[in-house]
Amino acid sequence: MLLGGNKTTRKIDNFAINNLKIPSIVLMENAAISFVKHIDENEDNFLIICGKGNNGGDGYAIARQLFSKGKNVKIFCISNENMSNDCMINYEICKNMGIEIFYKIEELDKLFFECNVVIEGIFGTGLNSEIKGIYQEIIQKINTASNNKKVYSIDIPSGINGDTGEIMGISVKADITISFVTYKKGFLNSKIKDFLGKIIIENIGLNETSINHLLKEYYLTPDMIKSFRIKRNEDSHKGDFGKVLIFAGSSGFYGAGNIVAKSCVRTGAGLTTVITDKNNFSLNVFVPEAMSFPINFDNINENLEKLENEILNSDVIAIGPGIGKSEQAFLIFEKLISIKKNNKGNTIKLILDADALNLLSENRKLFEKIRNRSILTPHLVEFSRLTGFSTDEINKNRFEITKNFAKKYEIILLLKGKNTIITNGEELFANSTGNSHMANGGMGDCLTGIICSLVGQKYDLMKSAGIGAYLHGKIADELVKKQYIVNASHIIENISECILNIFQN
Ligand SMILES: NC(=O)C1=CN([C@@H]2O[C@H](COP(=O)(O)OP(=O)(O)OC[C@H]3O[C@@H](n4cnc5c(N)ncnc54)[C@H](O)[C@@H]3O)[C@@H](O)[C@H]2O)[C@@H](O)CC1
Numbered sequence: 001m002l003l004g005g006n007k008t009t010r011k012i013d014n015f016a017i018n019n020l021k022i023p024s025i026v027l028m029e030n031a032a033i034s035f036v037k038h039i040d041e042n043e044d045n046f047l048i049i050c051g052k053g054n055n056g057g058d059g060y061a062i063a064r065q066l067f068s069k070g071k072n073v074k075i076f077c078i079s080n081e082n083m084s085n086d087c088m089i090n091y092e093i094c095k096n097m098g099i100e101i102f103y104k105i106e107e108l109d110k111l112f113f114e115c116n117v118v119i120e121g122i123f124g125t126g127l128n129s130e131i132k133g134i135y136q137e138i139i140q141k142i143n144t145a146s147n148n149k150k151v152y153s154i155d156i157p158s159g160i161n162g163d164t165g166e167i168m169g170i171s172v173k174a175d176i177t178i179s180f181v182t183y184k185k186g187f188l189n190s191k192i193k194d195f196l197g198k199i200i201i202e203n204i205g206l207n208e209t210s211i212n213h214l215l216k217e218y219y220l221t222p223d224m225i226k227s228f229r230i231k232r233n234e235d236s237h238k239g240d241f242g243k244v245l246i247f248a249g250s251s252g253f254y255g256a257g258n259i260v261a262k263s264c265v266r267t268g269a270g271l272t273t274v275i276t277d278k279n280n281f282s283l284n285v286f287v288p289e290a291m292s293f294p295i296n297f298d299n300i301n302e303n304l305e306k307l308e309n310e311i312l313n314s315d316v317i318a319i320g321p322g323i324g325k326s327e328q329a330f331l332i333f334e335k336l337i338s339i340k341k342n343n344k345g346n347t348i349k350l351i352l353d354a355d356a357l358n359l360l361s362e363n364r365k366l367f368e369k370i371r372n373r374s375i376l377t378p379h380l381v382e383f384s385r386l387t388g389f390s391t392d393e394i395n396k397n398r399f400e401i402t403k404n405f406a407k408k409y410e411i412i413l414l415l416k417g418k419n420t421i422i423t424n425g426e427e428l429f430a431n432s433t434g435n436s437h438m439a440n441g442g443m444g445d446c447l448t449g450i451i452c453s454l455v456g457q458k459y460d461l462m463k464s465a466g467i468g469a470y471l472h473g474k475i476a477d478e479l480v481k482k483q484y485i486v487n488a489s490h491i492i493e494n495i496s497e498c499i500l501n502i503f504q505n
Pocket residue numbers: 009010012013027028031051052053054055056057058084122123124125126127128129130131132135154155156180181204
């Protein structure tokens with residue numbers, strides 16, 4: 001699903017009107033028809049509150065549609081001066097059709113009292129400043145009425161900035177928001193969850209393929225994830241699903257390595273090998289399918305040469321969880337990223353997480369070695385270390401900062417958090433799954449394991465990160481329906497079933 005905002009709405013609008021030659025009034029009509037589809041047939045007694053821009057125009061068109069179905073419809077017109085063209089056209093039609101239109105704010109309380117459903121089209125993507133005066137008063141009244149009326153918002157709850165999700169002084173609290181064409185970036189702002197209600201994205205008669213060259217940002221949906229699927233050949237063998245090398249876990253943190261390995265195995269990698277302390281015997285017990293490459297941390301030179309063969313044999317290397325920042329960890333890390341091509345002549349892909357990112361932050365010249373073949377999976381604090389931006393700055397400007405970083409270093413960045421972001425600097429995915437009940441130790445390790453496994457199975461880096469983040473969150477979303485806390489082990493046990501559901505449904 002396309003992800004957009006205020007500017008992109010205008011871009012799509014202009015393209016549809018100027019290139020596709022769809023008159024704007026037709027787009028508005030399509031929007032109204034799509035909107036009305038979501039209104040329960042049994043509902044009656046509508047109050048539609050209209051502003052003077054195209055969001056108000058949608059409101060008048062929706063009023064007409066409902067009226068022509070025989071519904072009781074009343075309109076509150078906030079202003080009939082300086083209306084946009086299409087708003088004026090629909091306003092005039094409503095008048096001509098004899099729909100009752102009210103203008104005085106003193107009449108609003110009675111109108112609220114008499115209606116069952118409120119539909120508001122005050123501001124959409126054109127809101128450009130703090131809401132004051134009469135607009136503020138009307139929104140306040142809608143929110144008071146919303147205690148016992150169903151409130152539908154057209155496109156965006158009036159008062160929410162479509163780009164940032166910021167509340168511009170005051171905002172309507174909708175029960176249902178029916179938005180057009182794009183999932184608005186502002187909806188990703190977790191602070192306004194209660195204002196959006198249920199979100200539905202509707203079509204206005206534009207096929208996504210005719211406009212998706214205009215924007216390269218997506219909100220990940222099950223259909224998109226399904227479309228990424230690579231079919232498995234019947235005659236394939238384990239070598240076709242990737243040789244994954246993992247450097248994760250060290251004394252005191254063996255669990256991290258075990259979780260990465262088990263997630264990788266469960267996601268379907270062909271062969272998984274874990275570089276681990278020679279004294280770690282837990283791997284074989286926890287993940288019998290994985291192989292180990294033992295390292296003597298007291299004398300790592302003993303192993304570095306042999307490690308070179310292991311690197312040359314691998315398709316993808318995941319590095320980071322639980323490795324610490326010791327000199328030995330650094331030397332192994334440096335060795336692992338120093339060889340670009342494997343024995344088959346293919347580029348060895350890298351997934352860098354946790355301490356690998358911290359080591360990278362402190363040794364920035366290593367960025368040279370990871371270009372064009374890596375996914376970096378920081379959480380907010382790790383990303384702050386990598387970029388030098390404060391966590392507040394990143395939160396306010398996630399899209400721009402992540403894209404610029406990915407572009408500058410030619411890597412895929414996956415910034416973990418609510419609506420995890422994945423970008424290569426051009427294209428961007430915002431994840432739609434996940435919840436706060438999965439915020440506990442080991443979750444990141446599990447994600448790393450899933451992603452490196454997908455890369456091993458020849459999914460490209462963007463898609464591996466996208467599927468991985470979606471799958472990881474989706475499993476947790478399903479599990480919280482029947483349990484309160486979700487741990488990495490719970491995710492691991494459900495990976496295979498969830499992949500099947502996503503790819504086959
Ligand atoms: N391509 C699309 O996606 C389509 C968009 N449509 C609708 O068009 C809307 C955008 O229409 P517009 O660009 O006309 O913008 P809006 O209708 O959102 O608002 C613009 C009007 O509000 C005024 N305004 C802005 N901020 C204000 C404030 N703080 N206080 C008081 N007045 C303020 C402006 O001066 C202008 O008159 C979308 O949200 C959507 O509902 C639909 O008509 C269908 C096509």
